[in-house]
Amino acid sequence: MEFSRLRKFTALAGVASLALVAAGCSGGGNKAASADNPVTLTVTTFGTFGYDDLYAEYEKQNPGVTIEATNIDRGSNARTDAFTKLAAGSGLSDVTAIEEGWLGSIMEVSDQFVDLKEHGAEDIKGNWVDWKFKQGTDPNGRVIGYGTDIGPQALCFNGKLFEAAGLPSDREKVAELFGGKDASWDKYFELGRQYKAATGKAWYDQSGFVWNSMVNQMDEGYYTKDGKLNVEGNKEMRAKFDMLAAGTADGLSSNQTQFDWGNGKAFVDGSFATHVCPAWMLGTIKGQLESAGGGAASGWDVADVFPGGASNWGGAFLSVPKSSKHPAEAAKLAAWLTAPEQQIKQSAAANNFPSTLEAQAKIVEAAKPNELFNNAPYGAIFESRAEGVIAQFKGPDDSVIQENVFGPALKMLDSGKGTADEAWNEAVKLLNDLVVNN
Structure with a gap:
């Protein structure tokens, strides 16, 4: 049901x-x-x-x-x-x-x-x-x-993979690379394309988590502050969707399965180089690394930076x-x-x-x-990332929209089976089927 x-x-x-x-x-x-x-x-x-x-x-x-x-x-x-x-x-x-x-x-x-x-x-x-x-x-x-x-968000990155692509691996320099306090999604995707050109490999694990992070930064997400649905006709949201779709079309997504990652294998085999990291995600990655036989030597680190600024997930x-x-x-x-x-x-x-x-x-x-994360100063990083966080209003079907409405649409993009227009239209159809008319 x-x-x-x-x-x-x-x-x-x-x-x-x-x-x-x-x-x-x-x-x-x-x-x-x-x-x-x-x-x-x-x-x-x-x-x-x-x-x-x-x-x-x-x-x-x-x-x-x-x-x-x-x-x-x-x-x-x-x-x-x-x-x-x-x-x-x-x-x-x-x-x-x-x-x-x-x-x-x-x-x-x-x-x-x-x-x-x-x-x-x-x-x-x-x-x-x-x-x-x-x-x-x-x-x-x-x-x-x-x-x-x-869940204040920072950016996890694999220092070994960054070095192989000619990018800095020191976490402070990585934060500067992404723009520091002015870090943007435009810069994130620009660097992703550079990384793809240098290595032929993906930049992020899959589009769903990136999308969730982008939406969480909006003043109003899937719902307005007064509880009204806020997807259809939302030009800001559609622009973010198109930006992500373009990155995915350029091969920046590894098309992983959420919370699976091949039982953690993708975190140790170089499948992708960055991962959006709300604080709790570090515990998830720890479990995945352990499942795949990885550890500190796998190269993962976390930087005090996040595209688009403060965000809580x-x-x-x-x-x-x-x-x-x-x-x-x-x-x-x-x-x-x-x-x-x-x-x-x-x-x-x-x-x-x-x-x-x-x-x-x-x-x-x-x-x-x-x-596990290259001796990152965990507390200081996430205290910094928590500054400026404003809790976004979450409506009654917020998680349904994220997982069951946009989830399949973003999977279309990851698997190369649809254009941005086709994927967005699929999301709108699912929104009406599962939320509006239900």
């Missing part, structure tokens, strides 16, 4: 879920956990969260609490899982992770989640960068998610559904996992960048180099 259709089933499930909530909360669900009152809390995350050691630490600190954790491979599958369970009226974990890309859809059914203000959210709101806390607050002022990480939230039988204990766990002390540990385990101010400051102060 398509995700956009699942949302419509959710509303129908609301009445049933209220009954389940009442039943679930009537049996002492708010009684504090202890050795004499053991409680099992379920947690569902996705991708690379870095929570395994934290779960064990929390259980040790809180006798009587047992955590049963499920991690889904990627955010899109977690979205489908969450909305399937919302439609059924039950089944969500006590603590459920929400990805920024589908937060807008969750906001349409935010009344099915606990208002964390009832569990002390106002007392700790100062922990987070302001825009992150606001993102987790619904239109009625209810806080339904504590922020985990954010991704980041997550921890929520507590009303169907939880232990809402107070679940809210306590969610607050603990997202506290600055834990965000520092999560960042070390998952290679992401925290959303709390104290955690950010301590990571920068520690100046711990990332060995």
Whole structure:
């Protein structure tokens, strides 16, 4: 069943879920956990969260609490899982992770989640960068998610491949090469064509991630700030699409499969030389390198620069559904996992960048180099990349448009099976089929 259709089933499930909530909360669900009152809390995350050691630490600190954790491979599958369970009226974990890309859809059914203000959210709101806390607050002022990480974007590049093409490999010189604070997508594609001419190889892994990054930098993306669809007739968006299509037509895309990359092989065999890198992507690349037998010697690095300027892609939230039988204990766990002390540990385990101010400051102060990325000063780079980030409004079908509307259209370009006009028209058709008329 398509995700956009699942949302419509959710509303129908609301009445049933209220009954389940009442039943679930009537049996002492708010009684504090202890050795004499053991409680099992379920947690569902996705991708690379870095929570395994934290779960064990929390259980040790809180006798009587047992955590049963499920991690889904990627955010899109977690979205489908969450909305399937919302439609059924039950089944969500006590603590459920929400990805920024589908937060807008969750906001349409935010009344099915606990208002964390009832569990002390106002007392700790100062922990987070302001825009992150606001993102987790619904239109009625209810806080339904504590922020985990954010995704300020830098540029990953392979220094060995740059050197082979006659380009500088020092990360500061690479930042200058792309234009520093004035880095643009025009320059990015210009350098890509130079690299292609020198090596005969691709510049980026596939068009989808580049497109997502370009759209995220717009003042208004797939939706206007007042919640209206913003694709058809959007001249700025079409111009960006044409720019990407031209680069892909010139052979700059390696036509990789998102979140697969041949089980990481493409990161070690020279298939492409650059990769857009929201902070959490470094953890993803780490896993891919390990899968393919690569490591620090593979040549990857990260520079304090990004085409088009400041941009945020991704980041997550921890929520507590009303169907939880232990809402107070679940809210306590969610607050603990997202506290600055834990965000520092999560960042070390998952290679992401925290959303709390104290955690950010301590990571920068520690100046711990990332060995896998040529000892890059991880904290300083992403603190710099976070400057000027403005969270873009995400509408209810934002992630559907990115993955199911533009995804197939961009794959047409990557595989050489369509022109820019044909691919754009395919996206508009899918937009109408999956979103407008659904």
